[in-house]
Amino acid sequence: MRRKASLILLAFAVFFTALSPLLRWYAFPRLAKIPAGQYQDMVLEAKDATLLDYDTMKARKVPKVTIVQTLRGNVEASEKIERTAGRDVVVWDSLSYVQGPDGKMVSKLPERYIFDAHSQEPVHATGESVDGDPVTRQGIEFKWPFQTEKRDYEYFDAQTRTSAPIHYKGTRTFRGVKVYYFEQTIPWTKVKFPKIMPVEGITPESVAKTGTTRWYTTVRKFWVEPVTGAPVYAEEIHKEELRGGTLLGDRDKVTAFAGHVKMREDYIEYTVDLVESNRTLVLLMTSYLPWGFLALGAGLLSLSLCLEARSRRPGDPEPAQITEPEPVGA
Helix, strand or coil: CHHHHHHHHHHHHHHHHHHHHHHHHHHHHHHCCCCCCCEEEEEEEEEEEEEEECCCCEEEEEEEEEEEEEEEECHHHHHHHHHHHCCCEEEEEEEEEEECCCCCEEEEEEEEEEEECCCCCECCCCCCEECCEECCCCCECCCCCCCCCCCCEEEEECCCCEEEEEEEEEEEEECCEEEEEEEEEEEEEEECCCCCCCCCCCCHHHHHHCCCEEEEEEEEEEEEECCCCEEEEEEEEEEEEEECCHHHCCCCEEEEEEEEEEECHHHHHHHHHHHHHHHHHHHHHHHHHHHHHHHHHHHHHHHHHHHHHHHCCCCCCCCCCCCCCCCCCC
16 A cells, blocks of 8 residues: 555656746747737836927926827737737737927827847837837837846847847846846937927928928836846936038027936836736746746655655564474384
8 A cells, every 4th residue: 555655656756847848938838928829018208398489489497298108909900910920929008198298299109019028139120110100029029028038139129110229237126026127328419300390280201391300319227026037116307409401590409308207106006016916927827836847846756756655665573484394103
């Protein structure tokens, strides 16, 4: 009986021991992915910012500029691309909408971001765009990969339509969460005017005829939770200028926007709570269950060997047999 129980325990020990690395290195990369229909929004603010008054074409101080960013998963588009790409794909239709203190639009920048649901690597397909212009992204945008590493990544900048390194600057703690801090600096670069201008009747084409150009620089900062690869906080020191042309009169340049953009407090709390809950799910597959199964397998193996040893232990000695002596002949 002990021998049979020992073999059963040994079979379970082998099963759970083999399941541990299988769950971590085979199941997790295939099961962990961004849902195709995900929707999220975020509100950022730049207080005491500088903003261009298009009526007077002069920069003025304003109490606050608000940026609303939305990400909406396009399930229909992702399923269409998956049929030819042969892998799980996510399509995010995003919009960055900037409004002044009076609630009027300052600018808006729509994007379509197509990427692998598991690795977050960009997938190049028809529809990948920024403000209606086709682009070919390199590197990440919005989100880091699961199990983010302590290294630099290529990060796509929507204003310049190019990718540049975003540098790992160290490990920190943000609101009780261990995070990796990343920073990217985009130097002054000539960029396109938005296709929808804040003043009715003015178009990028009409501004281009005046010879005036738009320039942009930013310092982009992210605090990223490494298990999920999700930013829990972000800041941006953003500056835009209009330079040259007859639109500015006798001036060489004028500030179009300058401000230190930060996430609003209520969205910080919401994001931290969401990331912590998702972090638990990821750790369940990458740490808790694999290590738990490995410990369980080791325990079952020890119990199996113990039962096997007891089944092989010799029993009490049998009583000696008494034999009668053979008769002795003459």
